[in-house]
Amino acid sequence: MLNPVIDEDGAPFWEFTARGELRIQACAEEDCGELRFPPRPCCPHCQSFATEWRLMSGRGRIWSYVLPHPPLLPDYAAQAPYNAVLVELADAPRIRLAGNVVTAPDAPLNSLDPARLRIGAPVRVAFTEIDGVAVPRWLLERG
Amino acid sequence: MLKDATAIVGIGQTAFAKQLPETEKALACRAILAALDDAGIAPSEVDAFASYTMEETDEVEVAKAIGAGDVTFFSKVGYGGGGSCATVGHLAAAVATGQASVGVAWRSRKRGSGPRPWKNTAVQLPTPGQWTRPYGLLRPADEIGMLARRYMHEYGATRDHLFNVALACRNRANQNPAAIMYERPLTREMYMTSRWISEPLCLFDNCLETDGALACVVVSAARARDCRQKPVYVHSAAQGLPAQHHGMVNYWNDDPLTGPAWTAARHLWKTADFGPQDVDVAQIYDAFTPLIPLSLEGYGFCGRGEGAAFTEGGALELGGRLPLNTGGGGLSEAYVHGFNLITEGVKQLRGTSTAQVPSAATCLVTAGEGVPTSALLLRS
Numbered sequence: 001m002l003n004p005v006i007d008e009d010g011a012p013f014w015e016f017t018a019r020g021e022l023r024i025q026a027c028a029e030e031d032c033g034e035l036r037f038p039p040r041p042c043c044p045h046c047q048s049f050a051t052e053w054r055l056m057s058g059r060g061r062i063w064s065y066v067l068p069h070p071p072l073l074p075d076y077a078a079q080a081p082y083n084a085v086l087v088e089l090a091d092a093p094r095i096r097l098a099g100n101v102v103t104a105p106d107a108p109l110n111s112l113d114p115a116r117l118r119i120g121a122p123v124r125v126a127f128t129e130i131d132g133v134a135v136p137r138w139l140l141e142r143g
Numbered sequence: 144m145l146k147d148a149t150a151i152v153g154i155g156q157t158a159f160a161k162q163l164p165e166t167e168k169a170l171a172c173r174a175i176l177a178a179l180d181d182a183g184i185a186p187s188e189v190d191a192f193a194s195y196t197m198e199e200t201d202e203v204e205v206a207k208a209i210g211a212g213d214v215t216f217f218s219k220v221g222y223g224g225g226g227s228c229a230t231v232g233h234l235a236a237a238v239a240t241g242q243a244s245v246g247v248a249w250r251s252r253k254r255g256s257g258p259r260p261w262k263n264t265a266v267q268l269p270t271p272g273q274w275t276r277p278y279g280l281l282r283p284a285d286e287i288g289m290l291a292r293r294y295m296h297e298y299g300a301t302r303d304h305l306f307n308v309a310l311a312c313r314n315r316a317n318q319n320p321a322a323i324m325y326e327r328p329l330t331r332e333m334y335m336t337s338r339w340i341s342e343p344l345c346l347f348d349n350c351l352e353t354d355g356a357l358a359c360v361v362v363s364a365a366r367a368r369d370c371r372q373k374p375v376y377v378h379s380a381a382q383g384l385p386a387q388h389h390g391m392v393n394y395w396n397d398d399p400l401t402g403p404a405w406t407a408a409r410h411l412w413k414t415a416d417f418g419p420q421d422v423d424v425a426q427i428y429d430a431f432t433p434l435i436p437l438s439l440e441g442y443g444f445c446g447r448g449e450g451a452a453f454t455e456g457g458a459l460e461l462g463g464r465l466p467l468n469t470g471g472g473g474l475s476e477a478y479v480h481g482f483n484l485i486t487e488g489v490k491q492l493r494g495t496s497t498a499q500v501p502s503a504a505t506c507l508v509t510a511g512e513g514v515p516t517s518a519l520l521l522r523s
């Protein structure tokens with residue numbers, strides 16, 4: 001599997017996931033506070049470099065999804081077809097995180113019957129550790 | 144002003160195939176020399192080069208190999224397939240402002256027999272790789288499939304709409320002996336029963352992997368009158384990198400379904416003497432079928448959400464409202480990062496296409512949508 005190749009801007013995200021927290025970068029300027037993703041050095045709204053990482057509820061909805069089939073990299077081909085989704089966060093609908101919907105945090109990428117996926121379906125975050133990195137996974141609400 | 148100040152006066156290409164024996168450098172030189180010969184201009188007169196990234200043959204090698212003279216302008220546009228039309232735009236600007244007099248743009252590619260970029264696991268760009276690759280969004284088809292699913296959900300677009308796009312391109316390729324899909328018709332049944340690549344995209348929603356090279360020659364309008372071929376004028380040129388855009392994975396934009404095409408289009412039409420309703424034929428970047436409805440909306444041929452319905456009733460076929468990709472496009476002629484769309488646009492305005500639109504006088508050509516892009520309006 002491909003582990004996240006972490007850059008300086010993104011590092012805090014992964015430090016928080018290691019603690020089981022989903023946090024999104026926000027402007028720390030008093031009268032701004034805009035969330036932004038992917039992380040970057042300064043705020044596109046007010047150009048401030050002051051940042052904080054705001055805790056999210058971990059709830060969201062499926063914005064879209066694909067079911068990749070081979071040819072794929074070997075580790076992914078072994079689980080194909082699997083789902084890859086975009087989740088729009090309940091706390092910040094314009095922030096959309098890529099991920100996978102699975103039946104349990106450590107379950108394989110193809111553990112969920114694709115027939116259960118639909119745009120708009122509510123999901124919540126969980127974390128699984130892959131090679132020392134806590135990676136977010138998504139579970140369907142109510143089951 | 145750029146408007147009609149320059150013209151494309153030469154085009155050249157190699158054969159297209161799944162596998163060609165020559166190197167990318169050799170293919171590039173063959174295409175460029177063919178384009179110069181088409182124009183009737185000696186290689187020693189070339190003083191400008193423009194290319195775009197993911198091109199492995201650089202201008203130093205090309206200039207040396209073909210016997211160019213002193214070169215006073217060279218540029219390389221970023222973002223792969225989004226840069227195809229920008230090469231002509233850059234050359235037109237250089238020639239129009241007197242920085243050079245004879246410009247060459249080219250694309251050489253061994254994608255059919257060479258490596259796929261997404262298979263490179265050693266080099267993972269930190270952004271966006273960090274936010275998508277671990278989840279198995281590995282290939283451009285997966286990234287565009289994500290937008291396609293959402294587009295279908297929001298606007299009621301169906302696989303039949305995507306098939307309309309694939310079919311129009313294939314029908315034109317069936318008329319083009321140089322196309323990889325010459326004499327290989329496509330049916331709705333073949334489309335609907337083909338294997339998935341990334342649901343909702345199937346095999347026929349994806350472009351061809353191709354070996355081949357193409358080139359074109361740009362000179363001033365005054366010089367163009369003395370060339371061998373009928374000049375094809377660069378009427379308008381634009382690039383587009385929208386606010387808050389994120390290459391390939393535009394998911395973090397406020398509105399991911401309005402991509403770089405919208406930005407390029409605004410400038411393209413602003414500097415043109417005509418509008419979308421006056422375009423006789425279009426060559427729209429088709430690495431994947433969903434890029435066509437999205438681009439039709441972006442370039443103003445229809446309203447937001449109407450791109451899929453636009454494809455109905457044979458609109459993209461010869462004789463339709465907007466004949467599309469008349470050489471077969473990336474889906475069915477050859478996928479050489481869109482450069483064949485430029486040369487096909489030139490053929491249409493010369494009146495020499497294998498699927499000629501009667502008395503075509505205006506043509507839109509676009510580059511890769513979904514990445515920072517570029518576009519051209521050509522006229523005869």
Ligand SMILES: [Zn+2]
Nearest residue numbers: 027032043046
């Ligand atoms: Zn701010």
